[in-house]
Amino acid sequence: GPPAMDQGERRINSELWHACAGPLVSLPPVGSQVVYFPQGHSEQVAVSTQKEADTHIPNYPNLRPHLVCTLDNITLHADLETDEVYAQMVLIPSQDPDKETMLLPDAVVQNKQPTEYFCKTLTASDTSTHGGFSIPRRAAEKVFPTLDYNQQPPAQELVARDLHDQDWHFRHIYRGQPRRHLLTTGWSVFVSAKRLQAGDAVLFIRDDKGQLLLGIRRANRLQTMMPSSVLSSDSMHIGILAAASHAAQTSSRFTIFYNPRQSPSEFVIPLAKYQKAVYSTQVTVGMRFRMVFETEESTVRRYMGTVTGIGDLDPVRWPNSHWRSLKVGWDESTAGERQRRVSLWEIEPLTTPFLSCPPPLASRSKRARGIHGEDEDLEALMKKSQ
Amino acid sequence: GPPAMDQGERRINSELWHACAGPLVSLPPVGSQVVYFPQGHSEQVAVSTQKEADTHIPNYPNLRPHLVCTLDNITLHADLETDEVYAQMVLIPSQDPDKETMLLPDAVVQNKQPTEYFCKTLTASDTSTHGGFSIPRRAAEKVFPTLDYNQQPPAQELVARDLHDQDWHFRHIYRGQPRRHLLTTGWSVFVSAKRLQAGDAVLFIRDDKGQLLLGIRRANRLQTMMPSSVLSSDSMHIGILAAASHAAQTSSRFTIFYNPRQSPSEFVIPLAKYQKAVYSTQVTVGMRFRMVFETEESTVRRYMGTVTGIGDLDPVRWPNSHWRSLKVGWDESTAGERQRRVSLWEIEPLTTPFLSCPPPLASRSKRARGIHGEDEDLEALMKKSQ
DNA sequence: CTGTGGGCAACGTGCCGACAA
DNA sequence: TTGTCGGCACGTTGCCCACAG
Numbered sequence: 001g002p003p004a005m006d007q008g009e010r011r012i013n014s015e016l017w018h019a020c021a022g023p024l025v026s027l028p029p030v031g032s033q034v035v036y037f038p039q040g041h042s043e044q045v046a047v048s049t050q051k052e053a054d055t056h057i058p059n060y061p062n063l064r065p066h067l068v069c070t071l072d073n074i075t076l077h078a079d080l081e082t083d084e085v086y087a088q089m090v091l092i093p094s095q096d097p098d099k100e101t102m103l104l105p106d107a108v109v110q111n112k113q114p115t116e117y118f119c120k121t122l123t124a125s126d127t128s129t130h131g132g133f134s135i136p137r138r139a140a141e142k143v144f145p146t147l148d149y150n151q152q153p154p155a156q157e158l159v160a161r162d163l164h165d166q167d168w169h170f171r172h173i174y175r176g177q178p179r180r181h182l183l184t185t186g187w188s189v190f191v192s193a194k195r196l197q198a199g200d201a202v203l204f205i206r207d208d209k210g211q212l213l214l215g216i217r218r219a220n221r222l223q224t225m226m227p228s229s230v231l232s233s234d235s236m237h238i239g240i241l242a243a244a245s246h247a248a249q250t251s252s253r254f255t256i257f258y259n260p261r262q263s264p265s266e267f268v269i270p271l272a273k274y275q276k277a278v279y280s281t282q283v284t285v286g287m288r289f290r291m292v293f294e295t296e297e298s299t300v301r302r303y304m305g306t307v308t309g310i311g312d313l314d315p316v317r318w319p320n321s322h323w324r325s326l327k328v329g330w331d332e333s334t335a336g337e338r339q340r341r342v343s344l345w346e347i348e349p350l351t352t353p354f355l356s357c358p359p360p361l362a363s364r365s366k367r368a369r370g371i372h373g374e375d376e377d378l379e380a381l382m383k384k385s386q
Numbered sequence: 387g388p389p390a391m392d393q394g395e396r397r398i399n400s401e402l403w404h405a406c407a408g409p410l411v412s413l414p415p416v417g418s419q420v421v422y423f424p425q426g427h428s429e430q431v432a433v434s435t436q437k438e439a440d441t442h443i444p445n446y447p448n449l450r451p452h453l454v455c456t457l458d459n460i461t462l463h464a465d466l467e468t469d470e471v472y473a474q475m476v477l478i479p480s481q482d483p484d485k486e487t488m489l490l491p492d493a494v495v496q497n498k499q500p501t502e503y504f505c506k507t508l509t510a511s512d513t514s515t516h517g518g519f520s521i522p523r524r525a526a527e528k529v530f531p532t533l534d535y536n537q538q539p540p541a542q543e544l545v546a547r548d549l550h551d552q553d554w555h556f557r558h559i560y561r562g563q564p565r566r567h568l569l570t571t572g573w574s575v576f577v578s579a580k581r582l583q584a585g586d587a588v589l590f591i592r593d594d595k596g597q598l599l600l601g602i603r604r605a606n607r608l609q610t611m612m613p614s615s616v617l618s619s620d621s622m623h624i625g626i627l628a629a630a631s632h633a634a635q636t637s638s639r640f641t642i643f644y645n646p647r648q649s650p651s652e653f654v655i656p657l658a659k660y661q662k663a664v665y666s667t668q669v670t671v672g673m674r675f676r677m678v679f680e681t682e683e684s685t686v687r688r689y690m691g692t693v694t695g696i697g698d699l700d701p702v703r704w705p706n707s708h709w710r711s712l713k714v715g716w717d718e719s720t721a722g723e724r725q726r727r728v729s730l731w732e733i734e735p736l737t738t739p740f741l742s743c744p745p746p747l748a749s750r751s752k753r754a755r756g757i758h759g760e761d762e763d764l765e766a767l768m769k770k771s772q
Numbered sequence: 773c774t775g776t777g778g779g780c781a782a783c784g785t786g787c788c789g790a791c792a793a
Numbered sequence: 794t795t796g797t798c799g800g801c802a803c804g805t806t807g808c809c810c811a812c813a814g
Contacts, residue, residue, distance in 0.1 A: 239625020255618035
């Protein structure tokens with residue numbers, strides 16, 4: 001019969017989830033202190049609904065642009081239809097916001113990219129109905145059980161388990177002239193079931209117990225996310241703010257979903273990481289930095305850039321927020337799709353970091369600042385605080 | 387190439403939309419006065435997220451259980467993946483709530499079930515890959531162009547347009563012993579594209595201009611609606627309340643989605659219908675009534691029932707709400723899945739309606755009432771108001 | 773080393789009337 | 794009147810290797 005649909009009851013394999021999420025995604029450990037940004041949460045919803053937060057949504061004057069929280073629980077999920085990975089986080093706002101001024105030691109983040117795995121972007125031949133899947137030689141030798149090369153031809157049956165604990169069977173054969181590794185029988189069933197297209201990627205893992213796992217990473221093709229048909233985007237944005245505001249005022253749990261491959265940026269950051277970036281890094285216009293990105297081959301690469309401005313992303317609704325407070329330019333001309341605005345904790349400054357008192361951010365809120373004057377103002381203030 | 391994905395730009399065919407929505411669904415006209423129930427809206431979200439509104443979501447003391455609004459705009463939609471029909475409504479809360487005490491004349495509701503149409507629930511043979519689609523004889527004769535019976539065999543090419551303005555081509559043939567109408571070539575493409583299964587229904591319309599339209603109505607099989615992965619159900623419920631509350635306080639537009647085939651009940655009701663039910667119908671425990679339901683064959687049928695209690699569905703959060711304020715029992719033993727609670731405007735009382743002053747509902751809110759005592763209390767009050 | 777394509781066999785899809793419900 | 798089936802033709806799927814990038 002069909003696989004059991006008891007999503008949420010089973011525990012998703014963490015190693016596989018992280019492999020699908022990519023090398024940049026790390027989740028804070030349960031019980032640790034984190035910083036939650038409603039702005040970033042809104043951005044994620046804006047991507048999936050294709051509608052930005054409207055200007056006429058209500059103001060929540062008591063809601064700060066960042067909330068220090070305890071990460072009460074975290075559950076890994078995968079969409080039943082698309083296999084898209086996401087995480088459900090339960091947050092508890094800290095009752096004592098002054099805690100945030102205490103510098104915390106770096107917490108151990110759980111970002112376990114598996115070692116015995118490979119990831120291949122599918123070619124037209126891989127996804128066509130004409131044939132099977134061509135396994136890169138090193139990949140096959142690294143993660144698949146060794147073939148008995150005495151057979152003619154060498155072949156074996158592979159069983160790999162996906163995020164929903166569904167097993168997929170493949171015939172793995174080594175043949176052709178020149179010899180190569182192939183997945184034949186079973187492969188096309190997988191491709192059509194997962195609706196894979198050329199450009200999507202498939203990944204195989206061999207875990208500690210020798211069990212094969214497999215997952216998919218879809219190409220960043222234009223988000224065909226349908227308009228949700230459940231809730232208007234306005235109500236969603238309002239729901240984010242109202243839920244966070246209510247939770248902050250009552251110090252009660254609230255739940256958010258984090259879609260690592262959809263969200264423009266992480267919006268739940270380890271508190272230690274946030275503090276280190278905000279309080280012990282001196283950022284000035286003109287500063288050089290590096291920032292990590294994921295490559296096509298799902299490895300990491302650092303790009304160089306320069307800070308071109310410092311100031312609020314949304315001075316009206318979210319004054320004095322560190323969310324994407326840096327305007328940046330990129331060295332390489334292929335930087336078309338890289339963000340023009342980043343947050344302090346996303347970059348690696350090339351100047352040596354130093355420790356300082358927290359800059360007097362609170363004093364800035366007293367002044368009415370023009371849209372265009374903000375950068376210079378903030379820059380001047382930060383220079384003075386030296 | 388693939389059909390243009392400009393959903394929302396095209397205007398959905400209203401006749402087809404209503405045929406897919408079913409005979410019970412009617413939409414108030416644009417510009418008319420309506421009543422919006424946040425409770426009902428929450429129920430719809432509860433169905434799609436499979437999670438009811440939690441008890442610890444914030445209270446909105448200024449938000450009444452029903453909002454009188456002007457229906458500013460309405461847009462018909464169909465989900466790009468499932469063809470599920472839904473309507474986007476823009477509401478403006480009325481600035482003067484006293485208006486609601488004025489009895490309005492019945493408004494003309496637009497519930498245009500097409501006349502030249504048929505709807506067939508698909509059999510196993512219809513959906514199998516082995517053959518085509520067997521057209522009921524009367525259906526074929528009513529909506530399809532007449533075949534030239536001089537041909538051997540009589541056959542023609544049909545083109546039918548779906549909700550997304552996509553055209554589907556079918557070979558319509560009259561053959562076999564005994565003779566019958568069939569759709570052959572093109573049918574299986576349609577079935578697999580729409581992912582139809584036995585039990586789902588397909589419907590064909592011939593509109594005024596002779597153009598063929600087709601739509602689908604999926605079986606009420608267990609909602610495999612995935613957990614949205616975008617927003618937590620809590621935040622959705624909060625978003626509904628916060629958006630409505632903010633709109634009511636500022637008399638500004640807000641947007642909601644109505645999924646007729648998913649929502650347990652309509653939650654945007656014509657004001658005249660609401661007033662007539664609330665102010666001019668005397669309801670007592672023991673009263674007999676009829677209520678309309680949709681049958682398997684997508685026709686309407688009335689079931690008989692008895693009012694067994696009157697009282698708030700949620701006395702804590704929504705006191706003095708008319709939403710599902712009637713507890714009812716059903717005459718037929720097959721009433722397993724029919725609601726135990728209905729709203730005044732959903733039923734047809736068997737006693738003759740009469741006009742009266744509005745019952746003094748406001749006075750009820752002063753008293754703290756026990757969970758179990760509420761029905762008798764309310765019943766006594768309403769008897770006194772006679 | 774691996775992506776694509778020609779060749780070809782096996783299989784599934786899909787059209788037909790025969791039944792029978 | 795219409796749902797399901799056996800029969801059969803034909804188109805697609807899928808396994809093989811050759812070849813080239």
